[in-house]
Structures are given as structure tokens and as C-alpha cells.
Amino acid sequence: MKVIVLGSGAMGCLFGAAFHRAGAEVTLVDVNADHVDAINADGLKVDLRSGEETLPIRAALPADVSEAADLVMVFTKTFHTAAALEGISAAIGDDTHLLSLQNGLGNDRRLADFVAEERVMVGASMLPSDLVGHGHIRSHGEGYSKLYPAFGDDTAMATRVADLLTQGGLETVLDAKIHEGIWSKAIFNATMNPLCALTRRTPGFLGANPQSRATIRAAVAEGIAAAHANGVMLDGQPIYDLTEVSMTDHADHEPSMLQDIHAGRRTEVDAINGAIVTAAKEAGVEAPVLETLWNLMKLEEAKLA
Structure with missing residues (x-):
């Protein structure tokens, strides 16, 4: 091939x-x-x-x-x-x-x-x-x-x-059920990527702090609700489990948004957080934590400009 x-x-x-x-x-x-x-x-x-x-x-x-x-x-x-x-x-x-x-x-x-x-x-x-x-x-x-x-x-x-x-x-x-998988990954990324980029830390740091853990659970819950409102009936527990894997097994990995911020590049936050928040609102669901992370990342991008 x-x-x-x-x-x-x-x-x-x-x-x-x-x-x-x-x-x-x-x-x-x-x-x-x-x-x-x-x-x-x-x-x-x-x-x-x-x-x-x-x-x-x-x-x-x-x-x-x-x-x-x-x-x-x-x-x-x-x-x-x-x-x-x-x-x-x-x-x-x-x-x-x-x-x-x-x-x-x-x-x-x-x-x-x-x-x-x-x-x-x-x-x-x-x-x-x-x-x-x-x-x-x-x-x-x-x-x-x-x-x-x-x-x-x-x-x-x-x-x-x-x-x-x-x-x-x-x-x-x-x-x-690949579209459920894609939504699941987007929810995971919309949660972990901005938090790592905004704190300039890898997932292990997030796992060590109760404030970030609370934010992670809230963001994932919003993403699951957005998916369900759009007819994508994914199981949310694997996403929560994957955040735990990220904070332990991948503790030192730099997610893509953190890599982008370090390199002074535009991130994919619009296609990740932005897409989920937009889909949620179109279905009549609010996602305030994911929207806040989106807005904060857009401010980071504005600083790069």
C-alpha cells in the first residue's frame, strides 16, 4: 500500500x-x-x-x-x-x-x-x-x-x-460507532488540552490538584450532555477513566495545545471546545465550563498575535 x-x-x-x-x-x-x-x-x-x-x-x-x-x-x-x-x-x-x-x-x-x-x-x-x-x-x-x-x-x-x-x-x-468515539475524544481533549495549556503544565500536575480535578469532572459532564443532546449516546465513564490514565500513565506528556502555546502557534480549540459548545447551544444545552476554557484559550491566542 x-x-x-x-x-x-x-x-x-x-x-x-x-x-x-x-x-x-x-x-x-x-x-x-x-x-x-x-x-x-x-x-x-x-x-x-x-x-x-x-x-x-x-x-x-x-x-x-x-x-x-x-x-x-x-x-x-x-x-x-x-x-x-x-x-x-x-x-x-x-x-x-x-x-x-x-x-x-x-x-x-x-x-x-x-x-x-x-x-x-x-x-x-x-x-x-x-x-x-x-x-x-x-x-x-x-x-x-x-x-x-x-x-x-x-x-x-x-x-x-x-x-x-x-x-x-x-x-x-x-x-x-466511530462517531461516538470521535465525540469522546473531543470531550477528553476539550477538557485536558486547555487546562494543560493554560497552566503550562502536563497532566500529572492536574492530577495532583483538587481544583483541576473538579474542573475536569465538570467539563466532561458538560461534553457528555452535549453529545447526548445531539443524538450521540456515548457512555461517559470511559472518558472519565481516560482522564485518570492521562494524569497517571501519560503524566509527563505535553498535549497538543500545550505544544502549540510553547511554540507560539494557533491551537485547535475552535474545532474542539468551540465545536462542542456550538453543538450544545444549537441543541438547547449550555456548557459554561467548556465555553470558559474556550474563551481563555482564545485570549492566549490573542496574546500570540
Whole structure:
């Protein structure tokens, strides 16, 4: 399988490495020329709990992509999705499937602007990954991923993708209730990401303080209520459980919003907190804690500007 990972930061490289281990022909595509050059010169350095490895994976800038892929896995920031896919238009052929494991809500519709609905897959992963430096990632937490066709039930391609990722060391399963999974991840991220970014601390700090624990429970409860009001009848307990895992097993992991703030970049808070709060209000439900976290993160972004 020819696989392009579009947006090859910490998570993109983690998944690209798994595809490579399973024998896929992988190209890591990113706009960071130094990152691309480092991977091409020295290989992708992957630091796992099981040990370190260096993988000879091809990396490229978007302008250098010239052949159609079987799969394009999208890991860009949500607000860059359209421009990023337009930038690799040569990779999107008549049989190309697109897969988003991006944060937030609405990614399925963004991908459907570029290929037929039956070739769109979406998923969610709770695996941690940090970008240590150019061409170097670290992932020291446990977890698994799930995916499924976004709009249909033809699982042939989804099965191939899940099998390859699992063979490559990242356990991946098919989940027919994938939209519940996406909502669950969005609620988790809308809770933990802003709190880490606003305090400039990793999840272990949140776990050690009763104030943050109370806020976490309130925010998760609001997210569950918003999902239910929108007809997504997910089970909320796994989300609470995952916040505990984050504060213990992933205690030192820097969530994406914290990484963005440290790097002076715009965050995905609009696609995460903003999308949940908007969906809640449209369904007649208020989400004051999640909305406050959204507003505070927008103030952080205004400081960057």
C-alpha cells in the first residue's frame, strides 16, 4: 500500500512508522523543511518504551508529491485541512482513500470535499506522541486507535488499514460507532488540552490538584450532555477513566495545545471546545465550563498575535 501521511509531526510520524514496519510504502509529508531534511538525511528516530529505533522513511514537502497514493492519512491541524489537501492534489487519485485521525468534530465533511464519501474514513487515537526535535519523536504511553468508514459500511479498506497499523505495532480496531468515539475524544481533549495549556503544565500536575480535578469532572459532564443532546449516546465513564490514565500513565506528556502555546502557534480549540459548545447551544444545552476554557484559550491566542 502506498501511504502518504499529511502533516508529519509527532502523531503523523508515529503512525507513519507503524505503516513502514508493516511493509507499506510510506511518504511523510510536512511543510517544515528542516524536519523533512532531517528524516531524509538520518532516518526517523522513534523513541518508545520498548526501545529506540531509526527508520529509513522518505519525507517530502507538499510540492514534491507527484504520484497518487492508495491512502492519505491526514494529521494536519483542522484549520489547515483544505489547504494541505489542495497542496498534494497529485496524490489524490480516483481510488485514493482519505483517513482523518485529527482532533475535533467535522473532519469527515472536510475530507468529503476532496473524494467521494465512500472513500472517507475517520478515527480516533489516544496514543501520546511528542516531537523531540527535527526527525525525532517519543511515545512512552499505552493506548490504541479505532477507525471506520465515515459515511458507509464497506469496511474493506478500513480493515486493510487497521491490520497494517496493528502489524506495525499500533493496535487498531474497527468501530462501527466511530462517531461516538470521535465525540469522546473531543470531550477528553476539550477538557485536558486547555487546562494543560493554560497552566503550562502536563497532566500529572492536574492530577495532583483538587481544583483541576473538579474542573475536569465538570467539563466532561458538560461534553457528555452535549453529545447526548445531539443524538450521540456515548457512555461517559470511559472518558472519565481516560482522564485518570492521562494524569497517571501519560503524566509527563505535553498535549497538543500545550505544544502549540510553547511554540507560539494557533491551537485547535475552535474545532474542539468551540465545536462542542456550538453543538450544545444549537441543541438547547449550555456548557459554561467548556465555553470558559474556550474563551481563555482564545485570549492566549490573542496574546500570540
